[in-house]
Amino acid sequence: MKILAEPIDAVVTFKADGEGKPRPYKFRYKDKDFNYYEIKIGRIFSVEETRIAGIRSLVYKCSSVIRGVEKLYEIKYIINECRWELYKI
Numbered sequence: 040m041k042i043l044a045e046p047i048d049a050v051v052t053f054k055a056d057g058e059g060k061p062r063p064y065k066f067r068y069k070d071k072d073f074n075y076y077e078i079k080i081g082r083i084f085s086v087e088e089t090r091i092a093g094i095r096s097l098v099y100k101c102s103s104v105i106r107g108v109e110k111l112y113e114i115k116y117i118i119n120e121c122r123w124e125l126y127k128i
Contacts, residue, residue: 040111040112040113040127040128042126042127042128043124043125043126043128044046044115044124044125044126045069045124045125046068046122046124047066047067047068047114047123047124047125048066048067048068048123049063049065049066049067049114049116049123050063050064050065050066051063051064051065052064054056060086060097061097061116062083062117063080063083063099063101063114063123064079064080065077065078065079065080066078066080066114066123066125068125069083076105078103078105079103080101080103081101081102081103081104081109082101082102082103082119083099083100083101084099084100084101084102085092085099086098086099086100087100094117094119095117095119096115096116096117096118097115097116097118098113098114098115098126099113099114099115099116100112100113101114103112110128111128112125112126112127112128113125113126113127113128114126
């Protein structure tokens with residue numbers, strides 16, 4: 040997978056009790072030609088909490104059908120900044 044670290048807009052869900060991690064439902068990103076793509080997350084394989092250079096984040100390993108092909112990718116939630124990014128694809 041190639042590291043992108045591009046910012047994305049995300050729609051997420053939370054459990055009613057307020058506990059647990061945010062669960063991404065779909066996201067939208069912009070490619071280098073300024074075309075927008077909306078991707079619905081098909082499956083989340085794992086969620087890992089990481090700390091790189093003191094920055095806490097959650098890395099979600101996912102798969103979705105993108106333009107007719109199933110692709111694996113990672114999206115990252117940067118906790119301190121409340122920001123989502125398409126990390127690897």
